[in-house]
Amino acid sequence: MMIVSEYPSKGDLGSYLQKKGCLQPTKALRFALDIARGMNYLHECKPEPVIHCDLKPKNILLDSGGQLKVVGFGLVRLSKISPDKAQLAPGAQIDSSSLYMAPEVYKAGIFDRSVDAFSYGLIFYEMIEGAPPFHPKSPEDAAKIISLEGMRPPFKLKSKNYPPDLRELFEECWDPEPVVRPTFSEIIA
Template structure:
């Protein structure tokens, strides 16, 4: 229906009569309903590849992105562009960096990602595997990334921050424990947590080259996946076996950033003690020190909380988030919770808070 409405509006702008519109629409439906395929079947007139997703040509995406002119994000895996598809849907197109990966291997991994389905994971709509080009097409998130919102003067209030914390944990718990394959994100950071029109979080940039069977792994399996400076777990540095606990560590750093408003890689840490430590350790050491020295009076909370919130926050919520964050960033990975345990801890807080509101 949205496609037909969009098509009608285009015809209306061209001042096409009703009879002419019917003729044009009939021809359009015939053409798009009988479009030749490439190794896949038709689904609602779309070109469906062997993965079950829509298969896009490179020229289609080049046109949809206006020659890749509007960049909306970038990371180690590639650059993301805003696009308007032929059916008028707004999308995000990720152009992957050139790799030695063959088409069959790429399609197999795309198919695996297609089996992942969770409200807190970004939805993938299609892909392009044409020559050396490898592109992924995702739903577009109206409110951008968590990183953009944290750096904006119009800060997120505490209720939104808690929902982002909980939703992100749920998405990661699904990847780690609830899907058939063992999926490690390996690059959890605010840039990879996207917010929809209601500020519900969706974890993005997961999947490719990180989908593995549930078995013991060593660092050699992840030679090209090391995350982002400031959010990386110690296992990467010390060449230890890589498990889901590397994502837990990164999630803990994101929690501290949400609470304090300080990025582990930004200028906000310039005056924090421990300049010889790496970024994440400086942030965690600073929070631990403030909490340790001023626990009886709770003044540490006021010292570490993002000042842009001007005192409008729930003190008990801060305590819960900080406690969880510090558990997640323990040097000993065995001391860190799993993501499902993190979800349980957050839900307990939410239930207790709701009970108090009812009693009041």
Template sequence: MDTSTAYPTSSSSMVQKTDSDGPYRLLYCSGKGNKWGVMQELEKGVEPNVGDYDKRTALHLAACEGCTEIVLLLLEKGADVNSTDRWGRTPLSDARSLGHLEICKILEAHGGLDPVALDSQTPSYWIHYSEVSMKGAILIGEGAYGEVYKVKWRGTEVAAKTIRSSIASNEKVRKAFLKELALWQKLRHPNIVQFLGVLKNSDRLIFLTEYLKNGSLYDILRKKGRLDALTAVSYALDIARGMNYLHHHKPHAIIHRDLTPRNVLQDEAGRLKVTDFGLSKIAQEKDVYGYKMTGGTGSYRYMAPEVYRRESYGKSVDVFSFALIVHEMFQGGPSNREEPPEHVADQRAYEDSRPPLSSYLYPEPVRMLLKKCWHRNPDVRPKFEEIITELENILENEQTKAGVGFCRTCGIL
């Protein structure tokens, strides 16, 4: 979905902040279950209750990911069991919504509360329509699935995404969408956009996500053009980490299927977050009813050959799209922007066409990585966890050349 073309973009948001990034390693290690890394950061004097932009603490992330040892360690070191994120969720809220029963017992034993707990018979993603006024909504984007508005919910600016009535009116599709939302409510990661809920009793199908006013990667590239290598690789790491989280979701991996620069947004801290994962999955179900997934969104330009050829496919389709996005960050935009997107997809699918990789613009390790990521054989493409490792090595080398520090564990400049 094109959700952010109307978002304002400030030049100050183009480069990630560096003056307060150290504590982010504690958050990263906590979410990954890296006990040694957590202990190392705490021994350095990092406060156990430090939060990210969303006010999510290390305890939130450990509880969300089911890292029991980390939860116990953080509580022992003085972590606030009832710290709340910007949406009013505590670590117990996250642990309970994801079914981590052992962690729930530990948090409750330490006085943990769940202020957002609802009746178990009511899906926790429902938000009563009276809590959001659409009358004062500001249109901020429009895409293949519907309009996107900026509204206020519980005093916080959020994005309200509407689904066109021509799509949502089909009962089978509506049920598929609500089933997908039940999955989204459990997702928590610093590099994916947070789903908040769906309006209940609304005459339209509207769901809420966090609002990122810095806009999309598409906006950034349109305004700034080609990014320097350090920024491009840092952004690539953000996207890869978000996608790796989705691909490792249990019990079933979440394949984005429509990963484009418009579906990557930037938060106030300068980090990128992936959004609108899963929507194209529902759109594919709508194909039966005459709805064309790609429409005018430009998705063809980032589509893996096997998808265009209507062959069976897996997680590697997102790796292909990711490679094209990284290529654009170094290039400043698509090299074939004058060509119709469907023509571009056709050439890639049937003529094995790929964008040029000038040695002037692309460091050799980046060139090699992109070639692997957009390989014609989906089985040869690397997984995102492998991509993250390679990007960390590339960024560390680039930082050494530039004389700038780099945290290898969390990829922070």
């Protein structure tokens, strides 16, 4: 089985953010909606939802029309525990330097699709703030701070740069309790 997708002429979101820095709130919201719609589609797949588990800016591509597409499937091997629960398969290799990884994945625990909402919150934060969480720390150090120490990135920009309720959304996405994290249909609304 393979996935064939269109050629992303404008590269990935990670490279785009490195060039542009922080995005205007309207553009960040438009990009965030593109990601949320893509992830909602995956999470609502029948008979079983697709848990991406490796959502990060490098796995989000920008097409020639300026729309984002979620990619990067199949790099993480999962063992299904139930239709909506999984854990890393024995011997699965994860990139422990990925600061977008939810703590339960980092710790190789049992998780559900809320891990993607956690990653989404960090990506959206980066689009608004213009730098990865805990920058200039290394991704490895940031991943440890997030997953082992339970810290979350600080809001550096003034509140006027955040549309209403955005901080609340970030904090819900980053919640240490997976059941508190919103679904992508809730995020879209």
